[in-house]
């Protein structure tokens with residue numbers, strides 16, 4: 431029995447199973463373990479020390495066996511080190527101060543990756559939501575400890591709203607790999623710069639070649655100061671968001687104009703067209719196509735703003751680099767001289783960030799990575815809706831988007 435328990439649990443010599451009990455009513459199995467050695471390394475310095483005594487009995491939840499919820503109990507040996515005195519040894523099959531074996535934590539982590547609903551994983555594993563969060567948090571802490579120092583060549587920063595009210599966090603990511611480096615609370619210039627300097631070493635920040643940011647002044651100031659040698663690029667993803675917003679405004683303005691002109695048919699044609707207008711022509715359904723055509727016919731305001739968006743898409747996708755500057759200049763002139771206020775605003779915004787937008791195009795940093803990371807973070811925020819603390823957002827983002835090695839070393 432002892433031999434097979436070692437094999438089943440993966441807890442082997444010098445640990446030895448010395449007893450087991452089954453509670454059929456509770457469907458619980460308790461396995462008693464002891465340390466079968468004469469000495470052990472001091473957990474502080476590693477020096478092999480004689481035993482002093484044993485700790486009171488502790489209990490860890492292990493993976494269920496044949497539907498029996500399984501626990502391991504053990505009185506851990508305490509060593510007496512000449513330098514550090516009496517210390518309880520850290521078993522290699524459980525995390526320090528943890529209530530679960532590493533094998534158990536490892537399975538929880540793997541389930542969380544597949545099924546992102548934390549409450550679902552808690553129920554399936556027979557533990558509380560809090561325990562799932564504790565396991566996630568220690569997985570992230572472990573992952574951050576073994577992660578090499580971040581040295582992004584392409585650093586991206588992005589603000590995300592979180593919680594209730596107007597709270598913002600700044601997400602720093604590696605623009606080439608699409609993984610989150612870390613998240614800080616706040617988005618003003620000073621917080622961003624100081625936060626970044628804590629996350630990435632100053633020498634590494636000096637080696638950053640490209641910073642992709644949105645068009646906010648605070649990010650520009652912070653990243654300019656923190657990464658003195660980097661080219662600051664305003665990426666396509668953020669420019670597109672402003673165009674998309676302008677299309678929404680144009681549609682509202684169109685409705686107002688048609689209402690004022692008493693054109694009921696026109697107003698009707700603009701109803702419910704926002705998604706059709708914002709979608710790329712390639713991804714529009716037949717129904718979207720109809721709505722889109724009707725909206726374009728009904729309102730010149732809508733059509734003008736949409737066409738400007740389309741031309742900007744051409745800038746990113748089709749314009750050769752050598753023509754990019756004059757192409758963008760023409761676009762800016764047309765947009766900033768428009769008599770549609772929302773389009774003029776985007777025109778001026780692009781004008782005041784001209785070089786950074788042009789650099790984003792010339793550097794040809796793929797937008798797909800930024801977009802895919804954004805949707806992953808969005809998913810985490812949806813799951814995390816209702817989190818009260820920034821801290822929960824941070825470790826959830828790092829758990830799912832940090833590209834960290836989350837599994838305990840011993841279980842890999």
Ligand SMILES: [Zn+2]
Nearest residue numbers: 472475511514
């Ligand atoms: Zn010691």
